[in-house]
Amino acid sequence: MESINIGSSIKVDVLPVGFSAKDVVEKYQKEGKESYYGVDLGAVVQKHEQWKTHLPRVAPFYAVKCNDDPILVRLLAGLGVGFDCASKIxxxxxxxxxxxxxxxVYANPCKFKSHLEYAEKEGCSLMTFDNKLELDKVKKIYPGARLLLRIRADDPDAICQLGVKFGADPANAPSLLQRAKDLDLNVVGVSFHVGSGCQNATAFSDAVAAAAKVFTVGEELGYQFNILDIGGGFPGTDSVKISFEEIAGELNRSLDEHFPESCDVSIIAEPGRFYASACATLAVTVSSIREVEQPDGNSSYMYYVSDGVYGSFNCILFDHAEVFPKIAFRDTEDVDARTCSIWGPTCDSMDVILKETKLPPLEIGDVLYFEDMGAYTKSSSSTFNGYSTPDCYYYVDNSSKEAVSNVLSPGSPLQLVVNVS
Incomplete structure (x- = not known):
């Protein structure tokens, strides 16, 4: 099997064009792991091309929290993507x-003192704020910081509502900017986040319009804002209510209206799941089976598998994700499905992946796989009860081989897409 050398013990396999997720799972099952990820680096490159095509004016700053896998982050760095970081690490x-x-962009509006000191030491000057006490902290620790006022701009239907924790009411922008002015701090623009997993494209256009008004407030106070950060919320898969293309179309119209290219404002965004969701497939192994007799005389089945909600499936609890199991290694099209539930491996009754679903009969040792498991899964998992996080196997198909190899091979340059200094 051909592979790409990336100068470490990790290899990237090159697979023929047309490999399915099931093919990938069955290929790596021979490694003997009970749980593992197949990570398609070519899919990440394709997502980057999609971004450049549909949002050519917006520079992506990948949200590291979404998936901090070192090879994924290294690939994005090599593609020239910027980064949304929320902590010192x-x-x-x-x-x-x-x-x-x-x-x-240090995109955490409420920062630890020690983390802010580290940012100052390393010259990471672009950061967000949303309250007056944060301004006082920045003044003491990093007075040379370049600040973005984060305003609240919620999509009421977003999967994860971030406005309940971060973002100043736009009505409070004048007093916050005046406070920054009194402290002689350098505010360079505005940021917002409509919520993770946006469901309404108009949330973005409404937020852009609100940001434009804050720009006017800043100008009246003598600031010359030159950065607009439109945050995240972009979908990473096709199985969503609203497509990335729809959001991009709405955004482009709004940006052209309120921030035309002639205004000389740099526009950045903080996509996470857009890049990470579709690149990873998770495989788990059935370790135990329990038959439960129902009052009507029928039986249901409890399947215990090798990963759960304390691990990769924490996305069910924290990201409101829906997961869909598929069976590897055998054709089940003509096999009748039966009622069952799927449970994680820990000794906690809350560790349930699916309380009720239907699957063909399974046996101990069978492998289930779940697609689109790259976002808010491994990065936020734990080792509760002594269960380790799954290893990753990396691959590309022949169509993406050259692009990935050029970026990941030793000595490859890190190409600069945008500089907002």
């Missing part, structure tokens, strides 16, 4: 790849 990880501090 995330900043340190990205800087360790040779990424310039100018390609980082």
């Amino acid at each position: 995330e900043i340190k990880t990205v800087l360790g790849l040779g990424v310039s501090p100018s390609r980082i």
Whole structure:
């Protein structure tokens, strides 16, 4: 099997065009792991091309929290993507790849003192704020920071509502900007986040219009804003209510209206799941089976598998994800499905992946796989009860081989897409 050398013990396999997720799972099952990810790096490259095609004016700053897999982050760095970091460790990880501090936005409005000190030491100057006390902290620790006022701009139907925790009411923008002015701090623009898993494209256009009004407030106070950060919320799969293309179309119209190219404002975004969701397939093994007799005389089945909600499936609890199991290694098209539930491996009754579903009869040792498991899964998992997080196997197909090899091979340059310094 051909593979790409990326200068470490990790290899990237090159597979023929047309490999399915099931093919990938069955290929790596021979490694003997009870749980593992197949990670398609070519899919990440394709997502980047899609972004550049549909949002050519917007520079992506990948949200590291979504999936901090080191090979994924290294690939994105090599593609020239910027990074949204929320902590010292995330900043340190990205800087360790040779990424310039100018390609980082410290997008946590409420920062630890020690993390802010680290950002100052490393010259990561672009960061967000949403309250007056944060301004006082920045003044003491990093007075040379370049600040983005984060305003609240919720999509009421977003999967994860972020406005309940972060974002100033736009009505409070004048007082916040005046406070920054009194402290002689450098506010360079506005940021917002409509919520993770946006369901309404108009949430973006409404937020852009609100940001434009804050730009006017800043101008009246003597600021010259030159950065607009439109946050995240972009879908990463096709199985969603609203497509990335629909959001991009709405955004482009709104940006052209409120921030035309002639205004000389750099526009950045913080996509996470857009890049990460579709690149990973998770395989798990059935370890135990319990038959439960129902009052009507029929039986249902409890399947215990090798990963659960304390691990990769934490996305069910924290990201409101829906997961859909498929069976590897055998054809089940003509086999009758039966009622069952799927449980994680820990000794906690809350560790349930699916309380009720239907699957063909399974046996101990069978392998289930779940597609689109790249976002908010492994990065937020734990090792509760002594269960380790799954290993990753990386691959590309022949159509993406050259693009991935050029970026990941030793000595490959980190190409700069945008510099917002």
